[in-house]
Amino acid sequence: MEIKKKVTAVVFSQEKIADGIYDMWIETELSQNAHPGQFISVYPKNQSTILPRPISICEVDEKKEKLRIVYRVAGKGTNEFSEYKKGDSISVLGILGNGFPLEAAEGKTVFLMGGGIGIPPMLQLAKELAVANEKAGRDNSNIKIILGFRNELFLQEDLKKYGEVYIATEDGSTGSKGTVMNAIEDNGLKGDVIFSCGPMPMLRAIKEFAAANKMTAYLSLEERMACGVGACLGCVCKTKEVDHHSHVHNARVCTDGPVYLAEEVDI
Amino acid sequence: MEQKRNTAVTIAGVTFKNPVMTASGTFGSGMEYGEFVDLNKLGAVVTKGVANVPWPGNPTPRVAETYGGMLNAIGLQNPGVDVFIKRDLEYLKQFDTKVIVNVCGKSVEDYVEVVERLGDEAVDMLEINVSCPNVKEGAIAFGQKADALFHITKEIKKKAKQPVIMKLSPNVTSIAEMAKAAEAAGADAISLINTITGMKIDIHRKQFALANRTGGLSGPAIKPVAVRMVYEASQAVNIPIIGMGGIANGEDAMEFMMAGATAVSVGAMNFVNPYATEETIQGIQDYMNQYNVNDINELIGCVK
Numbered sequence: 164m165e166i167k168k169k170v171t172a173v174v175f176s177q178e179k180i181a182d183g184i185y186d187m188w189i190e191t192e193l194s195q196n197a198h199p200g201q202f203i204s205v206y207p208k209n210q211s212t213i214l215p216r217p218i219s220i221c222e223v224d225e226k227k228e229k230l231r232i233v234y235r236v237a238g239k240g241t242n243e244f245s246e247y248k249k250g251d252s253i254s255v256l257g258i259l260g261n262g263f264p265l266e267a268a269e270g271k272t273v274f275l276m277g278g279g280i281g282i283p284p285m286l287q288l289a290k291e292l293a294v295a296n297e298k299a300g301r302d303n304s305n306i307k308i309i310l311g312f313r314n315e316l317f318l319q320e321d322l323k324k325y326g327e328v329y330i331a332t333e334d335g336s337t338g339s340k341g342t343v344m345n346a347i348e349d350n351g352l353k354g355d356v357i358f359s360c361g362p363m364p365m366l367r368a369i370k371e372f373a374a375a376n377k378m379t380a381y382l383s384l385e386e387r388m389a390c391g392v393g394a395c396l397g398c399v400c401k402t403k404e405v406d407h408h409s410h411v412h413n414a415r416v417c418t419d420g421p422v423y424l425a426e427e428v429d430i
Numbered sequence: 431m432e433q434k435r436n437t438a439v440t441i442a443g444v445t446f447k448n449p450v451m452t453a454s455g456t457f458g459s460g461m462e463y464g465e466f467v468d469l470n471k472l473g474a475v476v477t478k479g480v481a482n483v484p485w486p487g488n489p490t491p492r493v494a495e496t497y498g499g500m501l502n503a504i505g506l507q508n509p510g511v512d513v514f515i516k517r518d519l520e521y522l523k524q525f526d527t528k529v530i531v532n533v534c535g536k537s538v539e540d541y542v543e544v545v546e547r548l549g550d551e552a553v554d555m556l557e558i559n560v561s562c563p564n565v566k567e568g569a570i571a572f573g574q575k576a577d578a579l580f581h582i583t584k585e586i587k588k589k590a591k592q593p594v595i596m597k598l599s600p601n602v603t604s605i606a607e608m609a610k611a612a613e614a615a616g617a618d619a620i621s622l623i624n625t626i627t628g629m630k631i632d633i634h635r636k637q638f639a640l641a642n643r644t645g646g647l648s649g650p651a652i653k654p655v656a657v658r659m660v661y662e663a664s665q666a667v668n669i670p671i672i673g674m675g676g677i678a679n680g681e682d683a684m685e686f687m688m689a690g691a692t693a694v695s696v697g698a699m700n701f702v703n704p705y706a707t708e709e710t711i712q713g714i715q716d717y718m719n720q721y722n723v724n725d726i727n728e729l730i731g732c733v734k
């Protein structure tokens with residue numbers, strides 16, 4: 164069993180990779196059990212910001228000594244993180260949540276769909292799917308990576324190593340004009356399984372698209388969290404069936420999710 | 431040589447190995463935090479509020495951070511007393527700690543139903559939630575008027591087999607008056623404070639930060655209010671008080687105890703530090719060592 168822990172990690176590197184988007188590698192033992200789609204909660208040092216910030220795992224290094232997080236500065240807490248330098252300590256709770264079920268993509272054509280700050284978890288996911296392909300003696304042509312940006316791109320070069328990348332930008336400056344859905348249409352993409360993370364309107368569109376095209380979609384949801392471990396019931400999402408914890412229709416995003424089968428959630 | 435110092439406290443005939451408990455709603459039934467702390471070390475686990483039937487709670491967002499604290503409007507999502515007895519109480523039985531069950535309801539009858547269902551279960555005390563600010567019916571409706579509080583306390587006491595703690599709201603004009611009403615109706619103890627009603631507006635979205643609009647403020651931001659209210663209540667009544675509100679460590683716990691609390695609960699700070707309960711217990715021991723206090727009971731209400 165994986166034990167959740169609060170640990171002190173050390174910042175290994177940090178750089179700004181787009182407007183308001185930061186890329187940080189941290190050295191931590193938590194990397195040993197990190198799976199794509201899981202997250203960590205990062206605590207600001209400033210005591211006026213008491214709650215940890217849930218941030219998805221972007222990448223794990225080969226030796227499993229470091230975790231990469233790519234996050235957007237959204238307020239006081241993430242602004243503090245953006246100022247950390249190599250060698251600074253950083254307080255982290257993890258590993259949290261359930262990741263994407265990689266086995267669902269076995270032998271299938273899979274769409275990895277990321278929108279904005281939902282793109283980072285797609286990297287480790289693509290990497291692990293590529294490893295599975297290599298083991299099975301396949302190429303990566305079954306991995307279609309579909310990314311939606313406002314305008315400025317990030318992580319697309321990293322992702323190109325593991326599959327075919329299709330891009331949509333809101334202003335049309337790169338790739339399709341519009342959203343990830345436009346990128347699918349413009350490129351005539353067909354597949355079996357979708358792994359996705361991004362803003363709610365994008366996830367709703369994916370759920371609808373998957374149902375219409377008989378694809379199996381997994382959505383990684385985001386919700387305001389407090390404890391991150393399933394105790395406070397702050398971050399819930401509406402579910403089709405009664406949830407196993409409270410026996411209502413409100414599953415906990417932090418512990419039952421954040422990744423759900425699209426038809427299980429009412430979004 | 432470390433001297434053996436007494437940290438045990440007794441409330442209504444129930445002895446706790448130390449005065450540190452968990453504030454209802456911040457610790458589930460202990461399962462989630464059992465991964466971080468040894469529940470055997472806690473004075474008591476106070477569970478999340480449980481009703482007669484499952485409650486779905488409020489829409490999201492349910493939580494928002496504020497300066498040095500947080501607002502919540504969970505709305506008492508819970509699986510109802512049947513599942514709670516089968517799953518949560520069963521889980522808690524394996525630990526050498528006291529179990530206090532927080533009870534919520536929409537009507538006096540709802541509360542009484544849960545209290546009766548728990549009568550023969552492995553429950554050491556009942557904490558009656560008449561102070562949750564986030565539900566439309568019940569809860570705080572019984573906790574803001576002295577006569578309503580007196581009435582529900584009296585009705586629950588008629589049926590309860592375990593000692594009854596009334597959990598009081600800070601959203602009142604006089605906490606002393608409320609404490610007296612609970613005592614007069616036969617409450618065995620009181621606990622305070624529940625959260626303080628607050629509001630946050632997201633100026634970027636021009637919306638309330640919480641779907642429920644208002645929520646309960648907790649965390650270090652409310653600690654001075656809580657200490658003051660524990661003090662005022664302790665001056666007004668003779669029944670024991672369980673104090674809570676932003677407790678993060680042993681020093682905070684000592685403040686509440688010196689103000690008159692017999693025991694304390696760690697609440698929102700569990701979210702900030704999942705080890706906060708154990709560290710608070712250690713902090714109390716460290717304080718006793720530093721000042722050579724042989725018995726924690728000597729310090730209860732020592733500041734007058």
